[in-house]
Amino acid sequence: MTEERRNSPQAGDVWNKIEGGTFFGPVIQGRDISVTVNLGHPTTGNEQQLYHAAQGGSTDDMNNLGGLLYQAGRLGEAEQWWRRAADGGHTDAMTNLGVVLDEQGCLDEAEQWHRRAAQGGSITGMDNLGALLNQQGRMNEAKQWFRRAAEGGHIRGMFNFGALLYEGGHVNEAEKWLRRAARSGYTDAMTSLGALLYQAGRVDEAEQWHRRAAQGGSIAGMDNLGALLHQQGRMDEAEQWFRRAAEGGYIRGMFNFGVLLYQAGRLGEAEQWWRRAAKAGDTHAMFNLGVVLREQGRLDEAEQWHRRAAQAGVTAAMDCLGARLHSTGRLDESEQWFRRAAQGGDLGGMNNLAALLSQDGRHDEAEHWWYRAAQAGDINGMWNYGEALNKSGRVGEAEPWLRRAAQGGHTEAGASLGVLLYNNDRYNEAEPWLRRAAQARHEVAMVCLGLLLQNTGRKGEAEPWLRGFHFKRVDD
Numbered sequence: 515m516t517e518e519r520r521n522s523p524q525a526g527d528v529w530n531k532i533e534g535g536t537f538f539g540p541v542i543q544g545r546d547i548s549v550t551v552n553l554g555h556p557t558t559g560n561e562q563q564l565y566h567a568a569q570g571g572s573t574d575d576m577n578n579l580g581g582l583l584y585q586a587g588r589l590g591e592a593e594q595w596w597r598r599a600a601d602g603g604h605t606d607a608m609t610n611l612g613v614v615l616d617e618q619g620c621l622d623e624a625e626q627w628h629r630r631a632a633q634g635g636s637i638t639g640m641d642n643l644g645a646l647l648n649q650q651g652r653m654n655e656a657k658q659w660f661r662r663a664a665e666g667g668h669i670r671g672m673f674n675f676g677a678l679l680y681e682g683g684h685v686n687e688a689e690k691w692l693r694r695a696a697r698s699g700y701t702d703a704m705t706s707l708g709a710l711l712y713q714a715g716r717v718d719e720a721e722q723w724h725r726r727a728a729q730g731g732s733i734a735g736m737d738n739l740g741a742l743l744h745q746q747g748r749m750d751e752a753e754q755w756f757r758r759a760a761e762g763g764y765i766r767g768m769f770n771f772g773v774l775l776y777q778a779g780r781l782g783e784a785e786q787w788w789r790r791a792a793k794a795g796d797t798h799a800m801f802n803l804g805v806v807l808r809e810q811g812r813l814d815e816a817e818q819w820h821r822r823a824a825q826a827g828v829t830a831a832m833d834c835l836g837a838r839l840h841s842t843g844r845l846d847e848s849e850q851w852f853r854r855a856a857q858g859g860d861l862g863g864m865n866n867l868a869a870l871l872s873q874d875g876r877h878d879e880a881e882h883w884w885y886r887a888a889q890a891g892d893i894n895g896m897w898n899y900g901e902a903l904n905k906s907g908r909v910g911e912a913e914p915w916l917r918r919a920a921q922g923g924h925t926e927a928g929a930s931l932g933v934l935l936y937n938n939d940r941y942n943e944a945e946p947w948l949r950r951a952a953q954a955r956h957e958v959a960m961v962c963l964g965l966l967l968q969n970t971g972r973k974g975e976a977e978p979w980l981r982g983f984h985f986k987r988v989d990d
Contacts, residue, residue, distance in 0.1 A: 561579070561582055561583075564578055564579040564582060565579060567579075568595060568598075571602075573598075573599040573602040573603065573604040573607065574599075574604070576595045576596070576598050576599035576602070576604070576607065577595070577596065577599045577604050577606050577607040577610065579595045580592040580593070580594075580595035580596040580599065580607065580610060581610070583595065584610070584614070589614060589617075592610075592614065593611065593614045593615075595607075596610045596611040596614065597611055600627060600630075603634075605630075605631045605634040605635065605636035605639060606631075606636065606638070608627045608628070608630050608631035608634065608636070608639060609627070609628060609631040609636055609638050609639045609642055611627045612624045612625070612626075612627035612628040612631065612639070612642060612643075612646075613642065615627065616646065621646065621650075624646060625643070625646055625647075628642045628643035628646055629643055631643075632659060632662075637662075637663045637666035637667065637668040637671060638663075638668060640659045640660075640662045640663035640666065640668065640671065641659070641660065641663040641668050641670055641671040641674060643659045644656045644657070644658075644659035644660040644663060644671070644674060644675075645674065647659065648660075648674075648678070653678070656678065657675070657678050657679075657682075660674045660675035660678055661675055663675070664676075664691055664694075669695050669698045669699075669700050669703075670695070670700065672691045672692070672694050672695035672698070672700075672703070673691070673692065673695040673700055673702060673703040673706070675691050676688045676689070676690075676691035676692035676695065676703070676706070677692075677706065679691065680692075680706075680710065685710065685714070688710065689707065689710055689711075692706055692707040692710065693707055696723060696726075699730070701726075701727045701730045701731065701732035701735060702727075702732065702734070704723045704724070704726050704727035704730065704732065704735060705723070705724060705727040705732055705734045705735040705738055707723050708720045708721070708722075708723035708724035708727065708735070708738060708739075708742075709724075709738060711723065712742065717742070717746075720742065721739070721742055721743075724738045724739040724742055725739055727739075728755060728758075733758070733759045733762040733763070733764040733767060734759075734764065736755045736756075736758045736759035736762070736764070736767065737755070737756065737759040737764055737766055737767040737770060739755045740752045740753075740754075740755035740756040740759060740767070740770060740771075740774075741770060743755065744756075744770075744774060749774070749778070752774060753771070753774055756770050756771035756774055757771055759771070760787055760790075765791050765794045765795070765796050765799075766791075766796070768787045768788070768790050768791035768794070768796070768799065769787070769788065769791045769796050769798055769799045769802075771787050772784045772785075772786075772787035772788040772791065772799065772802065773802075775787065776802070776806070781806060781809075784802075784806065785803065785806050785807075787799075788802050788803040788806065789803055792819060792822075797822075797823045797826040797827070797828045797831075798823075798828065800819045800820070800822050800823035800826070800828070800831065801819070801820065801823040801828050801830055801831045801834070803816075803819045804816040804817070804818075804819035804820040804823065804831065804834060805834070807819065808834075808838075813838065816838070817835065817838050820834045820835040820838065821835055824851060824854075827858075829854070829855045829858035829859065829860035829863060830855070830860055830862065832851045832852070832854045832855035832858065832860065832863060833851070833852065833855040833860050833862040833863040833866055835851045836848045836849070836850075836851035836852040836855060836863070836866060836867075836870075837866060839851065840852075840866075840870065845870070848870065849867070849870055849871075851863075852866045852867035852870055853867055855867070856883055856886075859890075861887050861890055861892040861894075861895060864883045864884070864886055864887040864890075864892070864895060865883070865884065865887050865892065865894050865895055865898060867880075867883050868880040868881070868882075868883035868884045868887070868895075868898060869898075871883070872902075877902070877906075880902065881899065881902045881903075884898040884899035884902055885899050887899070888900075888915055888918075893918075893919040893922040893923070893924045893927065894919075894924070896915045896916070896918050896919035896922070896924070896927065897915075897916065897919040897924050897926055897927040897930065899915050900912045900913070900914075900915035900916035900919065900927065900930065900931075901916075901930060903915065904916070904930070904934060909934060909938070912934065913931070913934060913935075916930050916931040916934060917931055920947060925950075925951050925954045925956055926951075926956070928947045928948075928950050928951045928956075928959070929947070929948065929951035929956045929958055929959035929962075931944075931947050932944045932945075932947035932948035932951060932959055932962060932963075933948075933958065933959075933962050935947065936948065936962055936965075936966055941966055941969070941970060944962075944966060945963070945966055947959075948962050948963040948966060949963055952979060960979045960980075961979070961980065963976075963979050964976045964977075964978075964979030964980035965980070967979065968980070
């Protein structure tokens, strides 16, 4: 008796986890190194008064007039006045001129003005210069300027310095600077400090900082607090914070809120939020939206979203798109997407590519991909690789892979292992595996168990398992 493996591509499931509680990962909001406008002294007086004062040679008023014009969207005029003030030695104007030039893509000149401001003692200039250098990958020099800004009392400089330290693996020192920025009221620092503490296992304190950030209006803090509460099973409060983050326009909050709703069986609401996040460019939301649409039978629209996610690099979407293409007979394109998913490390893609290759008679390459999936710990890969080995007569190599998959709870693998042991007359070992699979209503296991019981003289016990099945020989 032989057991046939399922040998056709299968579509994946929804990305069913909340994204949060990480630190400076691909989705966390917190590390916000960006050049911002420092308007220096408050812009007192109307434009005409500032204009006359600036014309009189006051660099403070030139700087403030530039700020007023910048806020009004009159960037060209703002640049002119900031340039005059900067030429006159005004460090805030140097910083602001650097910002405008950075926004125009004039990075070399922007760096020159940020550097002049920093060298002139402006802690905002130090922080902005660090930001520009960081964006260019000049991390060592960026770190030096962030340190000087932080030590000079610049709150965002403390945050940015802490962020850079964390990225470099200096967690304790990073915590010190993030904590200083957080205690100064900087909500991004509160959120990032909460994430750092969560990763360190200090969950209660992490919650306190996420809550302070959320209550301070940080939508990233709202989302991270929701993620922490969700992980603790406090679903009602998690929903409240996810909803606030989502309604505040936070894309990851929309995604996470959709996951919570999906887990609660509120599929229509989940679809709405995933659609909003997907339209805003969230690739995981695109993938999940495609899955929900597929589950509803809206296959063409599901394919469109999976294609968008796949083209954006989501390997699970590549796998799902491959399955859709395979089911509609577009086999060449199907193989391309399965291969991209597999090469990107997606275990479903490896299994599905192998299944397609096996169907096409390319058994050696199929075996290669099943082996890679198995080696990565995928129980479907273990089962299929074991079956491929068994089918090619390498029973000794097949057994340990089938056993590993069976021990991982894979019913088909348990049945396959039972059949293999039965065929090699190892009835005592075969029986428990066959019995487990038979109790799960696996038909081949039911027949094989019945035959084993019959062959070992337990015909009365064998009869219920064999009822409805017809066979000619014990080894059919």
